[in-house]
Amino acid sequence: MATEGPSSSSSAVVCNLAILDSLTDDSIRQIHDSYTGFCATTVTLLTGAGDLSVGPEFIAHVHSLCHHGLHSLVRDHFLKSLEEIFEQNGASKFWRHFDAYTNFAILSKNPPPICESEVQEVLCKALEEISLEKQYQEKCLLMLSHALQSYKDQMSEGRNPSDAERSHLFSRYQLLVSSVLMASLPRHFPEILHWYFKGRLEELSTIMGGEFYDDESQDKDEMDLDEKSKISYRTGEMDIDECSHQGKFLENNKLVKNIGKVVRDLRSLGFTSMTEDAYSSAIFLLLKAKVHDLAGDDYRSSVLESIKGWIQAVPLQFFHALLAYLGDSVSYDSPSSGLKSPLASHPSSCYPGIDTPSQGLVRWQLRLEYFAYETLQDLRIAKLFEIIVDYPDSSPAIEDLKQCLEYTGQHSKLVESFISALQYRLLTAGASTNDILHQYVSTIKALRTIDPAGVFLEAVGEPIRDYLRGRKDTIKCIVTMLTDGTGGNPNVSGNAGDSLLEELNRDEESQENTGVDDDFITDDKQAWINAACWEPDPVEADPSKGSRNRRKVDILGMIVGIIGSKDQLVNEYRVMLAEKLLNKSDYDIDSEIRTLELLKIHFGESSMQKCEIMLNDLIDSKRTNSNIKATIAQTPLTGAELGDSAVSMDILDATIISSNFWPPIQDETLNVPEPVDNLLSDYAKRFNEIKTPRKLLWKKNLGTVKLELQFEDRAVQFTVAPVHAAIIMQFQDQTSWTSKNLAAAIGLPVDVLNRRINFWISKGILAESLGADSNDHVFTLMEGMVETNKNGGNSGSCEEILVGDDEGERSVASVEDQIRKEMTIYEKFIMGMLTNFGSMALDRIHNTLKMFCVADPPYDKSLQQLQSFLSGLVSEEKLELRDGMYLKKK
Amino acid sequence: MPGFQTEWHGVASWTWDAQDETCGICRMAFDGCCPDCKLPGDDCPLIWGACNHAFHLHCILKWVNSQTSQAHCPMCRREWQFKE
Numbered sequence: 001m002a003t004e005g006p007s008s009s010s011s012a013v014v015c016n017l018a019i020l021d022s023l024t025d026d027s028i029r030q031i032h033d034s035y036t037g038f039c040a041t042t043v044t045l046l047t048g049a050g051d052l053s054v055g056p057e058f059i060a061h062v063h064s065l066c067h068h069g070l071h072s073l074v075r076d077h078f079l080k081s082l083e084e085i086f087e088q089n090g091a092s093k094f095w096r097h098f099d100a101y102t103n104f105a106i107l108s109k110n111p112p113p114i115c116e117s118e119v120q121e122v123l124c125k126a127l128e129e130i131s132l133e134k135q136y137q138e139k140c141l142l143m144l145s146h147a148l149q150s151y152k153d154q155m156s157e158g159r160n161p162s163d164a165e166r167s168h169l170f171s172r173y174q175l176l177v178s179s180v181l182m183a184s185l186p187r188h189f190p191e192i193l194h195w196y197f198k199g200r201l202e203e204l205s206t207i208m209g210g211e212f213y214d215d216e217s218q219d220k221d222e223m224d225l226d227e228k229s230k231i232s233y234r235t236g237e238m239d240i241d242e243c244s245h246q247g248k249f250l251e252n253n254k255l256v257k258n259i260g261k262v263v264r265d266l267r268s269l270g271f272t273s274m275t276e277d278a279y280s281s282a283i284f285l286l287l288k289a290k291v292h293d294l295a296g297d298d299y300r301s302s303v304l305e306s307i308k309g310w311i312q313a314v315p316l317q318f319f320h321a322l323l324a325y326l327g328d329s330v331s332y333d334s335p336s337s338g339l340k341s342p343l344a345s346h347p348s349s350c351y352p353g354i355d356t357p358s359q360g361l362v363r364w365q366l367r368l369e370y371f372a373y374e375t376l377q378d379l380r381i382a383k384l385f386e387i388i389v390d391y392p393d394s395s396p397a398i399e400d401l402k403q404c405l406e407y408t409g410q411h412s413k414l415v416e417s418f419i420s421a422l423q424y425r426l427l428t429a430g431a432s433t434n435d436i437l438h439q440y441v442s443t444i445k446a447l448r449t450i451d452p453a454g455v456f457l458e459a460v461g462e463p464i465r466d467y468l469r470g471r472k473d474t475i476k477c478i479v480t481m482l483t484d485g486t487g488g489n490p491n492v493s494g495n496a497g498d499s500l501l502e503e504l505n506r507d508e509e510s511q512e513n514t515g516v517d518d519d520f521i522t523d524d525k526q527a528w529i530n531a532a533c534w535e536p537d538p539v540e541a542d543p544s545k546g547s548r549n550r551r552k553v554d555i556l557g558m559i560v561g562i563i564g565s566k567d568q569l570v571n572e573y574r575v576m577l578a579e580k581l582l583n584k585s586d587y588d589i590d591s592e593i594r595t596l597e598l599l600k601i602h603f604g605e606s607s608m609q610k611c612e613i614m615l616n617d618l619i620d621s622k623r624t625n626s627n628i629k630a631t632i633a634q635t636p637l638t639g640a641e642l643g644d645s646a647v648s649m650d651i652l653d654a655t656i657i658s659s660n661f662w663p664p665i666q667d668e669t670l671n672v673p674e675p676v677d678n679l680l681s682d683y684a685k686r687f688n689e690i691k692t693p694r695k696l697l698w699k700k701n702l703g704t705v706k707l708e709l710q711f712e713d714r715a716v717q718f719t720v721a722p723v724h725a726a727i728i729m730q731f732q733d734q735t736s737w738t739s740k741n742l743a744a745a746i747g748l749p750v751d752v753l754n755r756r757i758n759f760w761i762s763k764g765i766l767a768e769s770l771g772a773d774s775n776d777h778v779f780t781l782m783e784g785m786v787e788t789n790k791n792g793g794n795s796g797s798c799e800e801i802l803v804g805d806d807e808g809e810r811s812v813a814s815v816e817d818q819i820r821k822e823m824t825i826y827e828k829f830i831m832g833m834l835t836n837f838g839s840m841a842l843d844r845i846h847n848t849l850k851m852f853c854v855a856d857p858p859y860d861k862s863l864q865q866l867q868s869f870l871s872g873l874v875s876e877e878k879l880e881l882r883d884g885m886y887l888k889k890k
Numbered sequence: 891m892p893g894f895q896t897e898w899h900g901v902a903s904w905t906w907d908a909q910d911e912t913c914g915i916c917r918m919a920f921d922g923c924c925p926d927c928k929l930p931g932d933d934c935p936l937i938w939g940a941c942n943h944a945f946h947l948h949c950i951l952k953w954v955n956s957q958t959s960q961a962h963c964p965m966c967r968r969e970w971q972f973k974e
Contacts, residue, residue, distance in 0.1 A: 585899040609928065616929055652898050658930045659903035660921045676898055684902070693907040693936070702901035709894065725896065732894055 027068065034064035035073075042078055045140050046085045055143060062147040063154075071148065075169065078144050082137055083176050090133045091180050097126035098192055123196050124258075127265040134177060134268065138170075145169050178270020190274055193266075197282035200259050205286060205314045207255070256318060260325035267326075283315050284371055290314075291375045299387045299394030304403055307376065311368050319364045370407065377404035381414050385421040391442035395449070402450045411451065415459045422460070427467040433477045437559075440464050441481075444555050461558060468562045475563055475572040475815075483576065483595050556602055570607050573599070575663045575815055577611055582655065582665075585704045585719070587622035589615055613661040621656045628686045652679050655703070656687070656696065664818055668701040671747035672722060673729040709765065718763070723748070723756050728765065735781040742779065823861065823869040829853060830870075831888065834879070839887035842867055906936050908944040914965050915949035924948045939963050940971040 038061035041054045065074050145166045152165075259279075266275040290310055294303045380387065380401040387394045387401075405411055425431075426439055440461070447457040468474045563569050577592065593615055600608045632649045659665065672680065684696040705725035707718045718724075726746050730737060737745075743753040757779060760766040766779045826849060833848060834840060840848075846866050853859035861869075870886055873879040880889045906920045913936075916924050923934035924946035937947040943965045945953075954961040954970060961970040 582901055585897070613929060620931065651896055652900065654900045654902050657901065657903045658921065659905075660919055661930065665903075676896070679898070680900060683900075687902075687904070688907075691904070691932075693938075694904045694931070695907045696902045696904055698900060698902045700900070703899045705899070706897040707894065708896075722898075722900070725898070729894060729896075 030064065031068050031070070034061045034068075035070075037061040038065055038074065039077070039081075042081050045143070046081055046137065047089075058143065059147040059150070062144065063151045066148065066151045074144070074148070078141075079169075079172060079176060082141065082173065083180060086133070086137060086177060087180050087184075090130050090137075090177075091184050093133075094126050094130045094181070095184060095186055095189075097122050098186060098189060117199070119192055119195055120199060123192065124262065127262060127269075130269065131265050138173070141169060141173055174270065181269055181271070190278060193271075193274065193278035194282055196262070197259070197279040198285060200255065201279070201282050201286050201315075201318065204255055204259075204318055205290075256321035257325060259318075260322050263322065264326060280367075283318075283368070287311070287315065287368060287372055288375050291372055292379065295376055295379050295400075297383070297386075299383075299390065299397035302396040302400050304376065304400045307372050308369065311365070311372060315368055316361065316365055319361055323358060323360055373404040373407040374410075377401060377408055377410065378413075380404070381417050384414065384418050385425055388439065388442045388446050391446050395446075398446050398449050405450060411456050414450075415456050418460055419463055422463055427463060433468070433471050433473050434481075436464065436468060436471075437474070437477050437481060440468070441555060441559070444558055465558075465562045469564070475568055476576075478559055478563070478569065479573045479576050482573065482599070483580075483592070566603050566607060570599075570603060570611070571663075572815055574611050574614070577614060578663050578665075581614060581618055582657075582702050583704055584618075584655070585653070585706065587618055587625075587655075589618050610661045613658055617657045617661075618655060621654060624656060624687065624690070625653055627690055628683060631686050631690065649679060649682065652676075652683055654683060654696075664821070665699060665702070667699065668723075668752075669747045670701045670723055670726060671745065672700050672726050673732075676729075716765075720759070724759050727753070727757055728760055731766070731779075731781045737779050739777045739779065819861070819865055820869065820872065822857070823865070825857065826853065826859065826861075826869075827873070830873075830886075831878075834886065834888045839882070839885040841885055842870065845870070845886065904931065906944070908936060908938075909942075910944060913946045913949055914943065915945050915953060918946070920944065920946070938973040939968075940973055941966050941968045942973070 037057065041058035041061060044054045045058055062074055065071075148165060263275055263279070266272075291303075291307055294306055294310070380397060384401075387397050391398075401414075405414065426436055443460060443464070444457060447460060448454070451457060560566050560569055577596075580592070581589070596608060596611055596615060600612070605612075629649065671677070680698050680700070684698065687696040688694070701722055703722050705720050705722055707720060707725055707728065709716045709718070709728070723746070727742070730742060730745055739750055739753060739757075742757075743750045746753065748756070754777070757766065757768075761768055761779075765782060767782050769778050769780065829849060829852070830845060833845065842863065846863050849859045849861075849866070870879060871881070874881050874886075877889055879886050904921075908920050910920065912919050913924065918924060920936055921930060923930040926948055927934035927946075935947050936944045937950055938944045939950070941963050943963050945964075950964075950970070953964060962968060963970045
């Protein structure tokens with residue numbers, strides 16, 4: 001007889017071989033019988049669908065085997081049979097359900113919707129079946145455990161802890177089930193789970209999402225209602241609300257319950273992590289789609305809040321319900337929510353719904369929100385270029401992006417992606433400098449919101465600046481943007497100009513503010529406060545670029561930074577200002593004064609000195625002009641020559657400039673018509689009288705003339721340059737001129753005349769025909785002028801045409817021309833050098849000039865300027881460039 | 891032939907009607923202004939001495955005031971007197 005107690009461990013049985021000797025034939029037979037009986041009953045029990053009639057027999061066999069110390073044999077055999085049967089009945093059947101879907105999961109990422117609902121059904125059915133099977137097996141297992149337990153109880157009267165035995169059995173069984181399933185897991189099963197959850201969640205989100213939007217629209221409606229009706233309807237409305245909420249909630253609840261059941265079944269089969277993966281990936285997918293849907297390509301509204309709202313409304317509600325349904329089986333769930341019944345979770349406060357968020361829920365919320373931030377951020381970063389293109393309108397999107405980045409901290413992603421977008425889309429030969437500058441300004445403004453320290457802006461701005469430095473017209477465009485866009489080319493987006501001008505204004509204000517700040521800083525307390533709110537630069541900051549205090553974002557500073565020095569900018573501005581002022585026909589310079597004042601604040605008074613004198617000249621001119629007019633009133637006739645043909649002084653105004661302070665002015669000889677010439681000299685004489693000992697030198701080719709040509713049937717108005725006026729006025733006495741004669745009369749070279757006269761030909765006022773000499777064209781005044789209509793239409797009697805700025809019609813020499821003129825002084829030096837040295841490299845010429853040309857005027861040109869001058873000389877065939885060395889052309 | 895009506899807005903530059911280009915004292919252009927001034931023209935006029943030499947008014951005044959005894963024209967050393 002077996003001597004060991006029932007509580008002895010199975011290992012002891014195995015080791016104690018002596019027991020075998022002590023076995024009698026009788027007991028062997030008994031063991032054999034019970035074992036056969038046990039095996040047979042086990043099979044019947046397990047395969048006999050629901051038939052537990054063999055139960056008592058089974059228990060008896062178990063007892064008898066246990067009596068012989070064969071507990072472990074019983075356990076192992078039973079589990080083994082369970083496994084086999086589960087493999088046959090459960091697992092293979094279970095998987096067979098999904099065989100049909102092997103293909104779609106592999107072949108297509110998006111199964112057709114019919115398929116999806118089918119999957120739902122199949123999955124539910126399969127799970128139900130396998131769960132039933134499992135439940136049944138568990139029942140059998142329970143029976144075994146009871147049998148073992150009852151035997152133990154018989155043997156030892158003292159109470160032994162019994163739960164250990166049972167839970168040990170069950171955990172082994174659980175392990176068995178999942179290992180069987182896992183071992184035979186088809187590859188497409190996770191996919192199927194994924195599609196299942198996706199489908200269900202979409203369904204859920206349409207229900208809940210609808211509710212969410214209903215709420216919103218209701219809110220809006222309510223806001224529209226005036227107070228009175230709101231109060232009167234309030235109670236009734238609430239009832240209705242509640243009802244509909246409840247209805248929906250029940251529907252939700254059912255859906256969630258279904259999902260919960262599936263999740264629970266899956267978990268009990270050991271698919272816990274796979275299930276979680278599947279539904280979280282489905283939720284993330286859904287969230288991603290939602291973010292894309294909400295955010296889309298609309299940058300004019302902020303979407304972050306509604307995304308957050310949606311997260312609250314749909315996925316979190318789902319999780320809340322799910323966690324509540326699953327109860328304490330959720331390992332990380334806090335006990336409080338585990339105790340809650342699914343019904344407790346609801347209905348009075350439906351939308352927030354989450355009264356005391358459990359830890360698991362909070363964790364999910366954080367995950368979802370982070371994911372939403374990241375998705376939105378990626379979406380916005382990918383479209384940052386477009387967003388910045390319509391910047392002021394798209395500021396909500398920028399604001400969203402800022403929040404996202406604060407959360408995710410992936411600024412470097414932004415920098416990288418934006419730079420590559422810039423390289424690809426903006427910094428190409430096709431983009432106009434104006435557009436680039438405009439985009440640059442918008443970029444600065446937009447990124448300033450995201451990152452006030454300007455660290456990332458610096459990284460992003462660098463490629464733009466580098467590129468712009470390589471463009472010739474950058475300075476010109478910047479200056480046009482600085483001065484208002486209206487005076488210049490109307491095609492230039494006036495918006496950009498406005499924004500920079502506005503920036504000048506803003507700058508002024510901020511400078512005033514900093515001034516105040518500086519005063520306060522002397523105060524110790526303030527200094528302490530400043531020190532206390534110091535924040536380190538972001539890690540991405542380039543340490544070589546100085547700390548954030550110095551890196552204060554300043555649009556003008558960054559714009560000027562493109563050019564390198566403010567002098568160049570100021571010089572270009574001066575040229576443009578001169579051009580503008582000289583073409584004015586009145587003395588209205590208010591906007592120029594304003595701009596200049598703003599520029600003075602930014603660039604300092606001394607650098608704007610010359611510009612100020614130019615504006616002052618205009619103011620003086622106005623005064624002098626009226627003074628001179630006043631002298632006419634006193635002494636109407638100064639000379640006898642003012643006869644019939646004379647025109648009154650009233651028609652003449654003058655801008656009198658201090659030529660030393662203006663940019664070099666293009667001088668061209670021009671013979672103006674005699675009456676005007678007389679008028680001019682009379683004007684000069686009067687000026688001399690008033691302002692002795694100063695005298696006036698006319699620049700007859702400059703200025704503007706408003707002309708009205710009166711024909712028999714109509715009058716046409718033009719605003720033209722003096723040269724055009726001079727040409728057309730010659731036709732007053734003589735309607736036909738040969739080009740040579742006309743050129744002589746006006747004092748222009750023939751080729752210049754031919755170019756200038758095109759203006760009148762294009763207007764249909766003059767006609768050109770070939771004369772006797774092929775070089776000598778004949779111009780005739782068109783009396784009838786029917787053709788005029790060809791340029792533009794229903795002119796009527798009053799047509800004002802402003803002469804466009806052709807090249808060569810500028811009154812002021814461009815900056816490049818000035819530099820070229822200044823460089824010619826050095827031509828002799830360079831030629832001499834090259835005669836002595838043979839050939840020289842650019843650097844050496846530059847350095848030599850710097851060394852020796854220190855006298856008046858000192859050599860102060862840049863290497864680039866020298867290079868362009870030298871290449872000019874090369875094209876004039878004075879020099880030759882060979883292997884980077886300049887030498888004299890033989 | 892058509893009739894004409896014009897409004898002519900011309901451009902002219904002014905210049906001091908002096909023989910020299912630059913002021914003998916500050917070496918700045920007459921048409922510019924002396925080193926102390928910002929605006930040329932009326933704000934920084936020229937003045938002629940009896941010897942017919944011209945200077946910026948501010949320059950010659952400074953010179954005259956700095957001399958302890960009778961001031962002389964910096965150019966020709968004649969006794970400085972403002973031209974009537």
